Amino acid sequence: GDSVTQMEGPVTLSEEAFLTINCTYTATGYPSLFWYVQYPGEGLQLLLKATKADDKGSNKGFEATYRKETTSFHLEKGSVQVSDSAVYFCALDMNTGFQKLVFGTGTRLLVSP
Amino acid sequence: SQTIHQWPATLVQPVGSPLSLECTVEGTSNPNLYWYRQAAGRGLQLLFYSVGIGQISSEVPQNLSASRPQDRQFILSSKKLLLSDSGFYLCAWKGQGKYNSPLHFGNGTRLTVT
Numbered sequence: 001g002d003s004v005t006q007m008e009g010p011v012t013l014s015e016e017a018f019l020t021i022n023c024t025y026t027a028t029g030y031p032s033l034f035w036y037v038q039y040p041g042e043g044l045q046l047l048l049k050a051t052k053a054d055d056k057g058s059n060k061g062f063e064a065t066y067r068k069e070t071t072s073f074h075l076e077k078g079s080v081q082v083s084d085s086a087v088y089f090c091a092l093d094m095n096t097g098f099q100k101l102v103f104g105t106g107t108r109l110l111v112s113p
Numbered sequence: 114s115q116t117i118h119q120w121p122a123t124l125v126q127p128v129g130s131p132l133s134l135e136c137t138v139e140g141t142s143n144p145n146l147y148w149y150r151q152a153a154g155r156g157l158q159l160l161f162y163s164v165g166i167g168q169i170s171s172e173v174p175q176n177l178s179a180s181r182p183q184d185r186q187f188i189l190s191s192k193k194l195l196l197s198d199s200g201f202y203l204c205a206w207k208g209q210g211k212y213n214s215p216l217h218f219g220n221g222t223r224l225t226v227t
């Protein structure tokens with residue numbers, strides 16, 4: 001079935017470091033891809049999305065490019081801040097008309113000053 | 114604007130006790146509604162979804178059930194909790210017929226079954 005694989009965490013970085021969180025997917029068709037972020041004690045918020053190959057989603061300095069050839073959607077940020085500390089989830093939707101997202105296990109990011 | 118409310122925020126229940134978690138959405142009508150569970154070290158698992166009042170689809174067989182008594186109310190229940198029911202439960206909604214639009218999540222309920 002459809003699935004999403006994320007890198008194990010936690011990812012520990014110093015402020016202003018470059019961030020990459022890897023995400024790869026397995027799907028039988030052409031899914032839409034999402035990154036969600038979960039801050040401590042809160043629910044998930046959409047961070048960015050891409051709906052077709054080569055699309056780049058971006059928000060709050062984060063970017064991810066939909067790579068069909070490598071079935072990947074890696075999350076990147078050039079300079080992280082302490083406030084970026086959170087759990088990041090990669091997810092896919094098979095565009096079946098009823099959105100049932102398949103989530104990865106999440107990657108915890110810890111940014112120290 | 115639309116908001117989603119979920120309660121309680123935390124809950125500690127003994128094995129064998131009943132469960133009722135409630136979720137309500139404001140500012141929209143006829144939303145699709147979802148219950149997800151996040152177990153420790155695992156991703157989010159879709160438990161139930163609903164496209165309308167009284168219409169519930171179950172994704173995973175288990176001792177949980179869901180109901181939608183009103184358009185913007187979604188309830189997760191159990192008659193007898195198991196230890197394995199511990200986890201973080203998230204309610205979410207999405208507008209009907211809006212492909213590629215995001216899910217909007219509540220703040221979750223952390224359930225510990227002892």
